[in-house]
Amino acid sequence: MKTNKLILPLLVFGLAITCSTFGQGIYFGVGGGYGFSAAKDQFGPDVKTTVSASGSSSTYTSKAFSLGKGVSLGAYGGYMLNKNIGLELGIGYLIGSKTTTTNETDAPSPAGTSTSTGTVYGSMLRLTPAIRIEAGEGKIRPYGVVGLIIGLAPKATFESDSMTNGNERDQITTFSGRTSWGFHGAVGVRYAVNDKIGIFAEITGNYMSWAPGKSLITKDTYNGKDLLASQTTSQKETDFSSSSTFTGGTGVAATPATPNQGNLVYLPFSSMGFNIGVHITLGGK
Amino acid sequence: MKKTTLTTALCILGLGISVSSFGQGLYVGLGGGYGFAAAKSGINGFNDLNVTNSTNQTLTTYSFNQTAKNVKYSFGSGVPIGLYGGYMFTKNIGAELGIGYLIGSKTTLTNDQTQTAPGSSSTDNTTETLKGHMMRLTPSLRIQVGEDKIKPYMTAGIIIGMATGITDETSETKTGTGQPSSTSDNIWTYSGGMSIGFHGAVGATYMISDQLGIFGELTGNYMNWSPNKKVLTTATLNGTDELGKMNTIDKETDYKSSYTTTSGPVSTGSPTLSSLVNAPFSSFGFTIGVHYSFGGK
Numbered sequence: 417m418k419t420n421k422l423i424l425p426l427l428v429f430g431l432a433i434t435c436s437t438f439g440q441g442i443y444f445g446v447g448g449g450y451g452f453s454a455a456k457d458q459f460g461p462d463v464k465t466t467v468s469a470s471g472s473s474s475t476y477t478s479k480a481f482s483l484g485k486g487v488s489l490g491a492y493g494g495y496m497l498n499k500n501i502g503l504e505l506g507i508g509y510l511i512g513s514k515t516t517t518t519n520e521t522d523a524p525s526p527a528g529t530s531t532s533t534g535t536v537y538g539s540m541l542r543l544t545p546a547i548r549i550e551a552g553e554g555k556i557r558p559y560g561v562v563g564l565i566i567g568l569a570p571k572a573t574f575e576s577d578s579m580t581n582g583n584e585r586d587q588i589t590t591f592s593g594r595t596s597w598g599f600h601g602a603v604g605v606r607y608a609v610n611d612k613i614g615i616f617a618e619i620t621g622n623y624m625s626w627a628p629g630k631s632l633i634t635k636d637t638y639n640g641k642d643l644l645a646s647q648t649t650s651q652k653e654t655d656f657s658s659s660s661t662f663t664g665g666t667g668v669a670a671t672p673a674t675p676n677q678g679n680l681v682y683l684p685f686s687s688m689g690f691n692i693g694v695h696i697t698l699g700g701k
Numbered sequence: 702m703k704k705t706t707l708t709t710a711l712c713i714l715g716l717g718i719s720v721s722s723f724g725q726g727l728y729v730g731l732g733g734g735y736g737f738a739a740a741k742s743g744i745n746g747f748n749d750l751n752v753t754n755s756t757n758q759t760l761t762t763y764s765f766n767q768t769a770k771n772v773k774y775s776f777g778s779g780v781p782i783g784l785y786g787g788y789m790f791t792k793n794i795g796a797e798l799g800i801g802y803l804i805g806s807k808t809t810l811t812n813d814q815t816q817t818a819p820g821s822s823s824t825d826n827t828t829e830t831l832k833g834h835m836m837r838l839t840p841s842l843r844i845q846v847g848e849d850k851i852k853p854y855m856t857a858g859i860i861i862g863m864a865t866g867i868t869d870e871t872s873e874t875k876t877g878t879g880q881p882s883s884t885s886d887n888i889w890t891y892s893g894g895m896s897i898g899f900h901g902a903v904g905a906t907y908m909i910s911d912q913l914g915i916f917g918e919l920t921g922n923y924m925n926w927s928p929n930k931k932v933l934t935t936a937t938l939n940g941t942d943e944l945g946k947m948n949t950i951d952k953e954t955d956y957k958s959s960y961t962t963t964s965g966p967v968s969t970g971s972p973t974l975s976s977l978v979n980a981p982f983s984s985f986g987f988t989i990g991v992h993y994s995f996g997g998k
Binding site for chain 2: 552680
């Protein structure tokens with residue numbers, strides 16, 4: 417068994433070296449960077465309300481978001497069909513950054529101050545099959561990459577926390593399920609340290625939206641006391657689909673033991689940012 | 702005045718020819734295609750709804766049935782037409798500016814509701830049709846390779862949306878036992894505000910001659926747009942205008958990134974204030990066209 421496991425990588429490695437000698441070469445690389453929100457949607461405004469004896473005043477400030485914002489890490493491998501054009505597959509992981517909205521009210525006693533916050537962030541495993549076009553002959557080689565991005569195991573977490581009259585309610589809802597796909601593009605420059613090793617810097621865009629298949633409340637506490645145990649499945653879980661039918665009325669029994677049904681909701685997962693990393697060409701081109 | 706304009710044009714043309722003779726050359730092109738909806742979004746979701754309610758006279762039995770189907774949309778879907786011009790700094794790298802116009806495709810939503818009870822029934826059928834348009838600038842980098850007749854290339858850059866608009870037209874018909882039927886039509890227009898996003902394309906040019914080529918490319922434009930204003934431009938009930946009876950607060954909405962409201966009487970002569978909303982304007986499609994290289998490279 418161990419022998420088989422050893423033979424397989426050796427075969428792959430051997431094939432890689434063989435291919436590189438016939439064509440323009442196999443290449444691979446690793447890198448990381450940061451993506452800023454792009455193609456955003458509105459998360460909800462920040463609201464600041466002040467109540468006084470003479471009336472009230474509320475200020476609303478828009479807050480846009482994309483779950484694609486955050487740190488991205490990844491690796492890629494590909495094959496240059498000729499000195500200019502290659503095909504590659506990348507795999508990466510997004511560690512999403514948080515976006516928070518706040519709703520705060522200041523009122524005279526006894527109402528006092530109440531605050532609620534909502535925080536959302538995402539994560540995603542991403543495959544990026546793409547075409548690479550490279551130019552240049554010297555140490556500095558401009559390139560562009562265009563292809564698809566396929567989102568696997570996407571996840572979004574929504575945390576809400578409210579404090580009213582000294583009472584705190586905490587809730588965490590996770591969204592998961594279904595895959596998504598979109599557009600992946602990058603334009604950058606590679607500096608060749610030697611024939612095989614180079615360092616690259618690129619501007620990267622990933623554009624996609626995601627419709628989760630399921631939501632689940634994983635935490636619900638009031639002043640630290642767990643509320644989840646007393647909730648039914650239909651109160652905690654929602655299954656999302658492209659078409660849903662609801663029936664009700666006399667004689668139609670409620671189904672608390674099954675998830676609630678909802679229609680798909682599309683969430684923005686786009687980003688535009690930068691990556692830096694190391695590129696290795698086995699063919700040495 | 703005419704002389705100055707002519708002189709300026711000749712200078713630019715002369716500069717263009719001079720530049721093309723020193724570098725890899727100026728190029729221009731024009732084309733059109735189709736973009737399919739991409740990076741769709743919708744926090745509130747758009748659904749086709751079909752709802753049936755029925756009750757008996759004593760309300761001892763009641764049934765309810767609702768079917769909701771997702772409608773996927775992006776206002777970026779539609780026909781883009783445009784032209785571009787640029788300069789190749791080397792045989793591989795160029796910078797260009799494109800200008801184009803998007804004629805958006807329609808997205809239609811329906812909401813059909815039926816109520817029945819002994820001796821009476823009523824229906825309420827609503828159709829909502831939305832479409833967008835946008836003037837777009839696309840400053841981009843071009844990476845082009847190949848020495849022969851077929852030259853693969855890639856462009857990547859920014860897309861700037863201007864003069865953007867969305868039209869939202871709603872038509873509702875109500876019927877009921879013992880009641881006259883009624884039809885209302887409303888048209889809302891959204892406008893104002895610029896937007897920015899990502900533009901990319903990958904394609905190939907087939908050179909018919911040293912200077913003239915035809916190209917085909919896959920094109921992606923990714924952006925969302927936040928309008929500044931919403932205005933009700935048409936409101937009729939059974940063909941009679943209703944706009945004249947309405948206050949500004951009912952007909953107009955101003956979208957602000959930040960605004961403050963205070964308690965007290967509301968001015969009906971001013972627009973409603975609202976936080977920003979985002980409309981998806983992304984697309985992924987194809988473009989074909991003609992490419993002309995002055996440098997003949």
